[in-house]
Amino acid sequence: MAAHPATETIAAIATAPGTGGIGIIRISGPEALSLLGKIFVPRIPRTHFTSHTLYYGTIVNRHGQTLDEALAVYMRGPHTYTREDVVELHCHGSYLVLHSILRILITWGCRLAEPGEFTKRAFLAGRIDLTRAEAVIDLLQAQTEAGARLAVNQLQGQLFDRLEAVRQHLVEYLALLEVAIDFPDDDVEIFDAGQIAARLHPDVIAPLEHLIILAEQGKIVREGVKVVIAGRPNVGKSSLLNALLQEERALVTPVPGTTRDTVEERIDIRGIPMHLVDTAGIRRHEDPVEALGIERARRKLAEADLVLLVVDAQTGMLPRDCELYESVRHKPHLVVLNKCDLASEGQVEGLAGAFAAAVAVPVSAQRGKGIEALQEAIYRAIASGGEFTDQIACAPNTRHRAVLLRTVAACRRFSRAMEEGASVDLLAVEVQSALDDLGDIIGLTTPDEVLDAVFSRFCIGK
Numbered sequence: 001m002a003a004h005p006a007t008e009t010i011a012a013i014a015t016a017p018g019t020g021g022i023g024i025i026r027i028s029g030p031e032a033l034s035l036l037g038k039i040f041v042p043r044i045p046r047t048h049f050t051s052h053t054l055y056y057g058t059i060v061n062r063h064g065q066t067l068d069e070a071l072a073v074y075m076r077g078p079h080t081y082t083r084e085d086v087v088e089l090h091c092h093g094s095y096l097v098l099h100s101i102l103r104i105l106i107t108w109g110c111r112l113a114e115p116g117e118f119t120k121r122a123f124l125a126g127r128i129d130l131t132r133a134e135a136v137i138d139l140l141q142a143q144t145e146a147g148a149r150l151a152v153n154q155l156q157g158q159l160f161d162r163l164e165a166v167r168q169h170l171v172e173y174l175a176l177l178e179v180a181i182d183f184p185d186d187d188v189e190i191f192d193a194g195q196i197a198a199r200l201h202p203d204v205i206a207p208l209e210h211l212i213i214l215a216e217q218g219k220i221v222r223e224g225v226k227v228v229i230a231g232r233p234n235v236g237k238s239s240l241l242n243a244l245l246q247e248e249r250a251l252v253t254p255v256p257g258t259t260r261d262t263v264e265e266r267i268d269i270r271g272i273p274m275h276l277v278d279t280a281g282i283r284r285h286e287d288p289v290e291a292l293g294i295e296r297a298r299r300k301l302a303e304a305d306l307v308l309l310v311v312d313a314q315t316g317m318l319p320r321d322c323e324l325y326e327s328v329r330h331k332p333h334l335v336v337l338n339k340c341d342l343a344s345e346g347q348v349e350g351l352a353g354a355f356a357a358a359v360a361v362p363v364s365a366q367r368g369k370g371i372e373a374l375q376e377a378i379y380r381a382i383a384s385g386g387e388f389t390d391q392i393a394c395a396p397n398t399r400h401r402a403v404l405l406r407t408v409a410a411c412r413r414f415s416r417a418m419e420e421g422a423s424v425d426l427l428a429v430e431v432q433s434a435l436d437d438l439g440d441i442i443g444l445t446t447p448d449e450v451l452d453a454v455f456s457r458f459c460i461g462k
Contacts (some may be wrong), residue, residue: 009035011105012113013098014461020093025101026461027110028118032085037109039101040089041071041099042139049353051076061089061104068097082118083125098190117457120451123443130443130454131159137457138222146271147221150395158441160396162207165439169203170431187241191427192396193418204434208408213398215404217383218395224266224273225382228300230328231310232320239365240310244375262300270379277304306381307333308374313351313362315342323356332413334377335360341367396441399454405439410434 009029015022028033036049042057049055054076059067070089091097106112116137123133132155139151153159173196180191201316204239229237245265263278277300301307307328311321325335335355340348340362352360361377396404414430439445 009110010113010117011035011102011110012118012461013102014088016091016096018093018202019095023091023093023098025089025098026118027087027089027103027105028080028082028084028113028121029035029110030085031109032087035105035108035110036072036074036087039104040070042072043317049074051079051416054090057277059089059101059314061100062107067100067104070092073361078125081127082121083127084121111257111400113460116455116462119458119462120157123451129157131400131441132157132444133162133398133443134454134461135159138397140459140462142222142268142392143224143273144221144268144271144401145232145274149383151216153394159211159396159400162211162394163438163442166204167435167442169199170435172439174435175427177424177431180424181428191424193421193427197415197418200411205408205411205415208404211394212401212408213397215401219398220272220382221395222397223274224303226275226277226300226303227306227308227378228277228279229308230279231311232299232318232324235310235312237310238263238367240336240338240363241276241309241367243363243368244276245371269375272379272382274378301328301331304331306378307331308336308378309333310338310353313337313340315346315350316347316351317354329358331356332381334374334381337373338361338365340364341369378420390425399450400441403437405436407437412436430452
């Protein structure tokens, strides 16, 4: 995103594309109030607008022609999202009307906002740090309630608070080092390396390493996981997809090879977004169309975060099942013993025993039996046997994780340098490196290209 002088006034449609009951145009900048006076005629004439008050009136063009009835609100900075003067026009949600009003604003000297520019202005004005700015896009893109809660926690500053606590310890270390550099001949030992070394791990390294662990869990909650249903033909893969979705999404017939392409849907299992993929039955076949589907199934298996290998409990293990199991056992997987209602209890138990190294879940996809147990097993497999959706109040994102790893590396270099009796000048360099890395996360030292990449993920109008 190109930088623009703070004197520019920007505008954009803040509501989602499409037709709706209400459409909102947001204006921010020094000319916001002036623009309101040019295009909005209040029903009750007035000489000024009171801040944070809604007014009813009409939107007019440069010739005084009415374009729409609307509510308008003027919000005086700095008590606004961007800390600038802000105007919002609440119009009817017509694409034609909203864009007509936007064009009129541009003729009056307003500029169309770039993606995320309102939030970027809030960040540059110091209203929010970069972690809170990124939480805005996470909240807009949240796929589950757990993902939304995670974004709200970060928006409220929980991640910033933890990072700031660590940063203050590093600031203290650097201050002591700088005093020691300035007064090298002082008889009093200003920087006690032994005392700092004892504090470094519990105060700095351990909290950062914990955040790195939470980042892995947060990535799952934000982005979800790909769960691929695989197996030989006619074992009930499509029936299983329908049972998990609780709807007839995939075509089910007794004819082997019915599914010739992937069928993909999303579900939410205990707050984790799951991208379910039903694949063609994997077998050797001369039909060129089915062969393409089987090749696509193999590609999806390679991309899977978790594989559900479906086995027919009635027929038991066939050589093709064994081959498929060998091909997926190196990946996270569950074995689904389908059609358990058609098999004896002994058959099911014996089949489960054949997969001693894997979790085997008996189900009847057509009857809906065992589906809740399978959902629980899927969740456990993704969570590595734990419970994490309520423990990740402030999980860093992928960008944060990369920077945290650099910060921990700098802190470990600092620790080794103290052990080796390095000069205070070298110690100060390592502490400053760690501080710069933390500053990248919260926005104190973040390069412009990184800021541009962060805010380019936003929609126009936010």
